[in-house]
Amino acid sequence: MTNHTPHVLLIEDNPGDADLTRLRLVEANADVEVQCVDRLSAGLASLAQKRASVILLDLNLPDSRGAATYRSILDKAPGIPVVILSGQDDEALASKALHHGAQDYLVKGNFDAKDLDRAMRYAVERQALLRAVEISQKQQLEFKNQFLSHVSHELRTPLTCIHQYVTILLDGLAGSLTPEQSDHLKTVLKSVNQLHAMIHDLLEAARAESGKMRLEPRCISLRELIQQATAMLRPTADKKKVGLETGLDQRLPLVHADPDRTLEVLINLLDNAIKFTPAAGSVMLKACLAETDPEAVYVSVSDTGCGIPADAKALIFERLYQDPDAIDGSSSGLGLGLYISREIVRLHGGRIWVTSEAGHGSTFTFTLPIYSLARLLSPVAIYQNRLRPAFVLVRVDLMPRLNPPLGNWKQTWQQCLEILRRCVYLDKDLVLPPMALPGIEQTFFVVAATDLQRSGIMTTRIREQLERMADVKNKCRLTITTAAIELARDAMEASPERQVQALADRATELILANADRRGANKEPREKLSNNK
Amino acid sequence: MPRQKILVVDDDPDLLRALRLRLRANNYEVATASDGYAAIAAAQKERPSLIILDLGLPVGDGFVVLERLQNSDALSGIPVIVLSARDPQSNEERALKAGAAAFFQKPADNDELLNVIRVSLGPGAAQRQPWPS
Numbered sequence: 001m002t003n004h005t006p007h008v009l010l011i012e013d014n015p016g017d018a019d020l021t022r023l024r025l026v027e028a029n030a031d032v033e034v035q036c037v038d039r040l041s042a043g044l045a046s047l048a049q050k051r052a053s054v055i056l057l058d059l060n061l062p063d064s065r066g067a068a069t070y071r072s073i074l075d076k077a078p079g080i081p082v083v084i085l086s087g088q089d090d091e092a093l094a095s096k097a098l099h100h101g102a103q104d105y106l107v108k109g110n111f112d113a114k115d116l117d118r119a120m121r122y123a124v125e126r127q128a129l130l131r132a133v134e135i136s137q138k139q140q141l142e143f144k145n146q147f148l149s150h151v152s153h154e155l156r157t158p159l160t161c162i163h164q165y166v167t168i169l170l171d172g173l174a175g176s177l178t179p180e181q182s183d184h185l186k187t188v189l190k191s192v193n194q195l196h197a198m199i200h201d202l203l204e205a206a207r208a209e210s211g212k213m214r215l216e217p218r219c220i221s222l223r224e225l226i227q228q229a230t231a232m233l234r235p236t237a238d239k240k241k242v243g244l245e246t247g248l249d250q251r252l253p254l255v256h257a258d259p260d261r262t263l264e265v266l267i268n269l270l271d272n273a274i275k276f277t278p279a280a281g282s283v284m285l286k287a288c289l290a291e292t293d294p295e296a297v298y299v300s301v302s303d304t305g306c307g308i309p310a311d312a313k314a315l316i317f318e319r320l321y322q323d324p325d326a327i328d329g330s331s332s333g334l335g336l337g338l339y340i341s342r343e344i345v346r347l348h349g350g351r352i353w354v355t356s357e358a359g360h361g362s363t364f365t366f367t368l369p370i371y372s373l374a375r376l377l378s379p380v381a382i383y384q385n386r387l388r389p390a391f392v393l394v395r396v397d398l399m400p401r402l403n404p405p406l407g408n409w410k411q412t413w414q415q416c417l418e419i420l421r422r423c424v425y426l427d428k429d430l431v432l433p434p435m436a437l438p439g440i441e442q443t444f445f446v447v448a449a450t451d452l453q454r455s456g457i458m459t460t461r462i463r464e465q466l467e468r469m470a471d472v473k474n475k476c477r478l479t480i481t482t483a484a485i486e487l488a489r490d491a492m493e494a495s496p497e498r499q500v501q502a503l504a505d506r507a508t509e510l511i512l513a514n515a516d517r518r519g520a521n522k523e524p525r526e527k528l529s530n531n532k
Numbered sequence: 533m534p535r536q537k538i539l540v541v542d543d544d545p546d547l548l549r550a551l552r553l554r555l556r557a558n559n560y561e562v563a564t565a566s567d568g569y570a571a572i573a574a575a576q577k578e579r580p581s582l583i584i585l586d587l588g589l590p591v592g593d594g595f596v597v598l599e600r601l602q603n604s605d606a607l608s609g610i611p612v613i614v615l616s617a618r619d620p621q622s623n624e625e626r627a628l629k630a631g632a633a634a635f636f637q638k639p640a641d642n643d644e645l646l647n648v649i650r651v652s653l654g655p656g657a658a659q660r661q662p663w664p665s
Contacts, residue, residue, distance in 0.1 A: 149619055153617045153618055153619070154617075156637070156638050156639065157544065157617050157638065159639055160547060160617065160638040160639040161544065161546050161547050163639040164550035164551065164554065164639070165550055167554075167642055168553055168554060173553055173554065173557045192639075196639060203619065214621070412628070414625075415625070415628070415629075
């Protein structure tokens with residue numbers, strides 16, 4: 001305990017019990033300052049004012065009873081040791097409280113001064129110890145991740161050198177090679193690339209573990225991503241004489257997902273499937289909808305490999321798991337691919353699982369959220385159970401002057417998105433996830449809860465902020481247009497959920513109507529210049 | 533058309549040699565520097581059309597070099613491509629904010645790197661004028 005007098009908060013509504021507890025404290029010669037309140041609310045109010053060294057808590061109070069009492073205190077005053085004062089009849093409940101983080105309990109009328117003093121001292125000590133352990137674990141994790149990040153950096157430096165010289169030789173920049181020499185060097189390059197991928201995985205796994213993996217979800221076409229992934233893995237499959245097929249639902253909707261990360265999951269699963277399938281076998285990638293789940297697309301990768309034994313199914317997504325009977329042991333990697341895939345899927349709010357029958361191959365399935373504008377809009381567009389009164393669709397076009405754009409356009413674009421998010425009220429306006437649709441790939445949309453007249457303030461702010469970026473000012477043509485999202489009168493009578501759906505539908509219509517008519521909409525732009 | 537000059541800054545002499553070879557083979561003239569101070573001096577003396585810059589450098593790291601270049605009227609127009617082993621998640625944005633035109637993590641794909649060099653040096657890229665309104 002610190003050198004100033006410990007502050008004991010006694011939450012007890014029975015004056016007799018409260019006095020008895022105070023008396024015990026006096027008997028124990030405890031040098032403490034006691035504050036007694038008779039309501040949970042008063043206790044919480046007191047904690048907000050002054051941090052207690054320890055809380056003595058009766059469970060049955062006028063404004064809260066039983067488990068709710070300790071839950072509320074443990075939840076709102078984390079880190080403060082709590083000793084429960086229970087009656088004879090709720091001792092079982094008090095012992096339950098220990099599982100939820102209370103430090104100790106005493107049965108009223110059954111403890112003397114010494115017991116109370118000891119319970120309080122131990123509670124404080126244990127809480128301090130717990131805190132120290134938590135801090136130490138956090139530091140260890142932080143240290144481990146810093147170490148991994150450092151190792152990854154240090155490994156990359158010599159790898160870069162190897163990569164450069166091998167490619168110099170292979171490209172004939174240091175004289176011509178015999179076919180045999182060229183062959184050997186290609187093998188070296190393959191190993192370099194494998195090493196490179198492993199370093200990448202190591203860092204990704206460390207990121208996932210420390211919660212530092214970031215997603216940039218967009219509205220994307222899963223079909224295109226799947227085509228990309230299969231094109232990348234086709235040579236590997238051909239070489240191993242493994243068939244690679246896809247079966248995609250015709251009605252496959254757009255999904256709300258990070259394209260790079262999703263591609264990583266697809267590649268991981270396909271790569272594994274090919275690796276564990278013997279020659280003449282086949283790998284099938286399917287994407288479909290499930291009638292029971294309107295919110296997700298189901299993507300599955302099946303192989304005709306050796307299958308996964310039941311006891312390994314639970315372990316397979318854990319870090320560093322290696323199948324002891326892997327067919328192709330020489331190139332089985334670090335065992336991080338499935339772990340990283342699971343973390344990516346989880347971050348998207350999806351699930352990943354495996355079904356398998358030993359000897360008959362395995363199927364890995366994961367879900368991705370379907371892009372639904374209504375779902376994104378509903379938390380911001382509804383206020384006090386009503387749809388906000390007016391909405392404007394703001395369209396921000398960033399046309400790079402060069403094609404392909406100079407420098408790292410992806411990064412510039414990302415920065416613009418972040419700036420946009422700072423220009424709106426995040427509780428009522430929605431910056432739409434970027435859409436990978438032809439004609440509007442380089443367009444941002446905002447659904448703003450305002451009317452056309454007032455939207456000028458926002459568009460001016462967006463323009464000013466974006467033009468502060470040198471890349472936007474120098475390398476782009478920036479146009480901002482606005483259009484009111486008007487709903488049919490009968491839509492206004494419907495339930496809030498239906499109203500949001502109507503709003504989303506109308507906004508989507510406006511977005512798609514303009515998708516291929518970039519800059520053709522003159523009138524709103526002139527309106528905008530009046531606002532400036 | 534005279535060959536365009538690229539200044540490569542890296543503290544690994546072996547990598548410098550490799551990049552010099554690679555860039556010369558692609559018809560660029562190459563100057564090199566292996567620390568932050570030498571990088572600025574070389575930029576002033578050689579007036580390169582483009583700079584390839586490592587971040588972890590002795591005597592003023594890559595960010596210091598970027599800042600010096602940006603603050604110099606004569607040098608701020610030179611496109612800088614950062615080529616570093618560091619984690620892009622924590623360095624890419626910072627480098628681009630500091631004025632870099634692109635960020636590549638080592639080891640970088642040769643074709644991608646050469647492509648960005650070509651685009652950065654391409655017609656119209658050097659003039660930094662706002663789009664006429």
